Amino acid sequence: MSAPPHTTRAGQSGARLPDTQQGMRRRxxxxxxxxxxxxxxxxxxxxxxxxxxxxxxxxxxxxxxIHSGLLQELGPERPGRVGRPGSALAVSAHGPVGIGAEVxxxxxxxxxxxxxxxxxxxxxRRVSNRGRAPEPVLADLAALVREVAQxxxxxDLRPAGxxxxxxxxxxxxxxxxxxxxxxxxxxxxxxxxxxPELPLTVDNEANFGALAELWLGxxxxxxxxxxxxxxxxxxxxxxxGLLLRGSRGFAGELGHVPVHPDGPACACGGRGxxxxxxxxxxxxxxxxxxxxxxxxxxxxERAAAGDERVLGALRDAGTxxxxxxxxxxxxxxxxxxxxxGAVSRLAPWLLPCLAEELGRRTxxxxxxxAVSHIxxxxxxxxxxxxxxxxxxxxxxxxA
Numbered sequence: 080m081s082a083p084p085h086t087t088r089a090g091q092s093g094a095r096l097p098d099t100q101q102g103m104r105r106r107x108x109x110x111x112x113x114x115x116x117x118x119x120x121x122x123x124x125x126x127x128x129x130x131x132x133x134x135x136x137x138x139x140x141x142x143x144x145i146h147s148g149l150l151q152e153l154g155p156e157r158p159g160r161v162g163r164p165g166s167a168l169a170v171s172a173h174g175p176v177g178i179g180a181e182v183x184x185x186x187x188x189x190x191x192x193x194x195x196x197x198x199x200x201x202x203x204r205r206v207s208n209r210g211r212a213p214e215p216v217l218a219d220l221a222a223l224v225r226e227v228a229q230x231x232x233x234x235d236l237r238p239a240g241x242x243x244x245x246x247x248x249x250x251x252x253x254x255x256x257x258x259x260x261x262x263x264x265x266x267x268x269x270x271x272x273x274x275p276e277l278p279l280t281v282d283n284e285a286n287f288g289a290l291a292e293l294w295l296g297x298x299x300x301x302x303x304x305x306x307x308x309x310x311x312x313x314x315x316x317x318x319x320g321l322l323l324r325g326s327r328g329f330a331g332e333l334g335h336v337p338v339h340p341d342g343p344a345c346a347c348g349g350r351g352x353x354x355x356x357x358x359x360x361x362x363x364x365x366x367x368x369x370x371x372x373x374x375x376x377x378x379x380e381r382a383a384a385g386d387e388r389v390l391g392a393l394r395d396a397g398t399x400x401x402x403x404x405x406x407x408x409x410x411x412x413x414x415x416x417x418x419x420g421a422v423s424r425l426a427p428w429l430l431p432c433l434a435e436e437l438g439r440r441t442x443x444x445x446x447x448x449a450v451s452h453i454x455x456x457x458x459x460x461x462x463x464x465x466x467x468x469x470x471x472x473x474x475x476x477x478a
Contacts, residue, residue, distance in 0.1 A: 108473075122166060144474060147474065148173060148174040151169055172197075176192060177238075179241075179244070180242070192463035192467055198463075204219060213264055240279070247259025261346060283331065287465065289305035291460045292453060293317055294461070304415070306416065308422040312400075314332075336403045353400065353403045359421060398436055417449050433448070
């Protein structure tokens with residue numbers, strides 16, 4: 080079945096390869112890579128059986144992938160097996176890595192993920208980016224990218240691409256942040272400022288968080304609404320394994336859905352937006368707590384201690400979040416709502432009121448609510464894994 084308009088197949092970085100001999104070879108290389116990555120270690124015979132090609136054809140493809148440094152041989156598949164054991168194949172622990180980067184309102188983070196999905200290098204910096212011009216923020220980010228890339232290269236790893244997660248609207252198929260209210264950025268071309276030597280992808284942090292949930296989540300379905308909350312609140316919808324982006328790439332701005340139309344002014348220009356009731360700053364203000372380096376940790380500590388003002392603020396936030404999610408559930412009919420980011424840490428106190436609103440207001444049979452185990456790591460890991468998936472999707476394109 081072909082993808083519906085304005086959706087992106089998770090992990091597929093480009094258009095379908097043409098039906099030529101070269102295109103078929105590249106698709107078969109990708110099939111081998113995905114099979115070994117998902118099920119390895121495997122012998123050549125096992126790979127051939129799984130993808131329906133001859134052992135001779137698979138052996139040729141495997142030799143090419145080994146020569147490119149994408150696969151490695153580990154030795155006999157299973158000693159003691161009847162017959163001559165095949166050599167076990169695994170995704171290489173060296174070679175390409177995906178570099179993921181995140182621009183947060185109060186932090187910057189970068190990591191390198193290898194083809195096995197392991198984080199091999201990481202760097203971060205706590206810094207207030209609200210109101211800072213894009214140039215110094217991205218200069219700081221570039222320094223962290225260089226640090227991570229250099230650390231990866233010392234382990235015989237080579238960066239294959241850079242993906243940057245940002246808390247704002249990113250125009251489809253571009254590097255341009257059209258609007259990031261919590262950063263106060265407008266029409267910012269990240270590619271022009273960063274000028275990276277690597278292939279660059281820029282996307283909304285909630286989108287990358289949803290992809291991380293799809294690829295790395297513990298039993299996550301392939302049909303869910305992912306809610307990502309830190310300073311702001313974003314969402315992303317995955318349907319049948321496809322990320323729904325919208326006609327311009329702006330789908331998922333849950334934080335700017337009005338829950339009380341006459342409520343307080345929001346940085347987006349509207350009034351009564353969800354972020355004004357369930358965003359971190361709003362919850363801290365309602366709880367009477369000052370901002371600090373670990374705001375969510377402070378909220379969880381006070382809530383666990385039974386602080387009534389904090390508990391009341393979290394109940395109100397859960398109610399507002401439930402109202403907004405009810406509208407999304409009625410409109411989109413997701414199978415599951417997954418709470419990620421800061422919301423995942425506050426879930427024990429948010430869920431009762433959130434679930435009550437969903438149960439009371441949802442027109443259909445409702446949907447389940449799950450808490451992400453990836454949490455606030457989602458956007459950064461999703462960004463890095465998007466580069467890894469691009470390599471698996473087209474290993475012939477790796478230099």
